[in-house]
Amino acid sequence: MFSKKSTTNYFSILIHLLKWTLIAFPVAALVGSVVALFLWLLDVVTNFRFTHGWLLYLLPLAGLLIWWLYKTAGKNAESGNNMILDEIHQPGGGIPLRMAPLVLITTIITHLFGGSAGREGTAVQIGGSLSSLIGKRLKLSTDETKLLLMMGVAAGFGAVFGTPLTGAIFALEVVYIGRMNYKALLPCLIASFLADMICSMWHIHHTQYHIQIVESLKSSTSIFHFDLLLIGEVIIGGALFGITSLLFSEFTHTVKSYSKEWIKVPWLIPVIGGGIVILLAFLLGTNDYLGLGVSNPDPNAVSILNCFKAGGADTWSWLWKLIFTGITLGMGFKGGEVTPLFFIGAALGNTLGTLCGAPVDLMAGLGFIAVFAGATNTPIACTLMGIELFGGEYALYYAIACFTAYYFSGHTGIYTAQRVINKKGGMQDEAEIQTLGDIRSRRINNRKK
Incomplete structure (x- = not known):
């Protein structure tokens, strides 16, 4: 044998x-x-x-x-x-x-x-x-x-x-x-x-997120929810989530590089960055965009959890969180980018769902994982995250949103040390570059010429 x-x-x-x-x-x-x-x-x-x-x-x-x-x-x-x-x-x-x-x-x-x-x-x-x-x-x-x-x-x-x-x-x-x-x-x-x-x-409990089941399955041959109109909306949303990922990555990297170029005294960078965050919070009249943003004791505040509800985010909440986080991390403070990316994606999904009439909780969930997918270039992992966090019925939409966001984010990302082995479609001129940092440096140099 x-x-x-x-x-x-x-x-x-x-x-x-x-x-x-x-x-x-x-x-x-x-x-x-x-x-x-x-x-x-x-x-x-x-x-x-x-x-x-x-x-x-x-x-x-x-x-x-x-x-x-x-x-x-x-x-x-x-x-x-x-x-x-x-x-x-x-x-x-x-x-x-x-x-x-x-x-x-x-x-x-x-x-x-x-x-x-x-x-x-x-x-x-x-x-x-x-x-x-x-x-x-x-x-x-x-x-x-x-x-x-x-x-x-x-x-x-x-x-x-x-x-x-x-x-x-x-x-x-x-x-x-x-x-x-x-x-x-x-x-x-x-x-x-x-x-x-x-x-x-150690009795650590993670936040629970929920996407309500709003319709029964329309296809008797599939275990996944299927709606052709909704798929079209998800594709458009995925493209916008990917572009937002690109915007976040580029904004954070730009803040970091210009801070070092313009502020010659290194310790002043985080001091000025902290001052800008305070000023923005004062001008907006809200503390909703500080910290993690997962939840908030104020039931009317913008938070990740509230983004899964109709009216849980303002039209530009996603952009304000992007700016607050880019300044915080780009100017010397520590933490991660992913939870703010969840906030940005969920808030943008809430806005898109409201505008196009799609289920707000589903679009918030898609934004949650898809903006993360585009910013980290990990669409498969993020599709699995959707299943682990929200359940498997909408897995088809998770995959469409994450894969689309991955392509539309381009050769950018929050981790500049990522190496490009197989380029994304349509990006022939950047195939020989090894890392995202190399690609970004070359792009900046080309603009200066």
């Missing part, structure tokens, strides 16, 4: 899976526990800020403190997620252990004083830093180190959002545009699942 060669192959596969399953346990235990601590602290400081609004006026001082912490202890850790991607591409000195506590502390500071930021970047950096520590202890080879870092990314992402399937695919998809390393598929899934489970064991 089985040849000696096939038996040997099966034995090698078994050893490989057993080895990485055993390695996944300490990775998941460490990452899941630290992410649980981070989420708990984030909840504490967010609630504290809601009841102490005056903390916003200390945001410039908080920015100065963050700059000082990275100046004195950060060294090369400030490059964050891009450093992790670079290490996966070509392992060198490893991810410094100081990255994990530094990004945790500085993200908490950002949120305590009202900076508009997320949490995924912190969780991914925690995962990368702690998995790198384990790799050094185990003295792994270069290829094994790459795989271990991807496991750390999967564990951090899966634990912070409570989406283990998404975490696993995100870790594979985010490294390269147009290619995934399937050798890491099962190790990343195990690490993501275990980290999420351990995070839950």
Whole structure:
């Protein structure tokens, strides 16, 4: 039945899976526990800020403190997620252990004083830093180190959002545009699942989102909801979500580059950035666009949860959150981009649903995942996120929105270290460029000529 060669192959596969399953346990235990601590602290400081609004006026001082912490202890850790991607591409000195506590502390500071930021970047950096520590202890080879870092990314992402399937695919998809390393598929899934489970064991509860079932299935031959008119609206929405992803990425990168060019004293960058955030909040007369934006004690405030309801967002809420976040992250504060991207997408989806008469909750959910898909170039992971967060009946629409947004976001993204292996359709002239950072640099240079 089985040849000696096939038996040997099966034995090698078994050893490989057993080895990485055993390695996944300490990775998941460490990452899941630290992410649980981070989420708990984030909840504490967010609630504290809601009841102490005056903390916003200390945001410039908080920015100065963050700059000082990275100046004195950060060294090369400030490059964050891009450093992790670079290490996966070509392992060198490893991810410094100081990255994990530094990004945790500085993200908490950002949120305590009202900076508009997320949490995924912190969780991914925690995962990368702690998995790198384990790799050094185990003295792994270069290829094994790459795989271990991807496991750390999967564990951090899966634990912070409570989406283990998404975490696993995100870790594979985010490294390269147009290619995934399937050798890491099962190790990343195990690490993501275990980290999420351990995070839950610490009694951390993730936000629950709901898309109401508004119609019965129109196709008796499909398990998915199908409506031809709605598909057309989703395609248009997907294109707009992708363009919004491009706008967010370019705005954040532009704020960062011009801040360094125009403000010659480095510590002044976050101080001025904090002042701009305060000024914008004062001019708009609202604090809705500060912090995470997932929920708000004010039932009439714009938040991600309220965006799933008719009238839960203003027409330009998505743009204001984009501006607040771009300034916060582009001018030296710490955190992630993903939760603000959820807010931007859900608010834009709410607006589009209201304008075109489509179900507002469905369009908000599509915007939630599709703007994220375009900004990170991870359409498959984001489609899975829709299924994990909202249920599977609308999976067809999730895929259409995410895939369309992926194409319309172009060769841009929030992670400049992403490498382009297979270009997106119609972009022949950029095929030879290796990273999104290279593409952006060349585009800027061409404009200056």
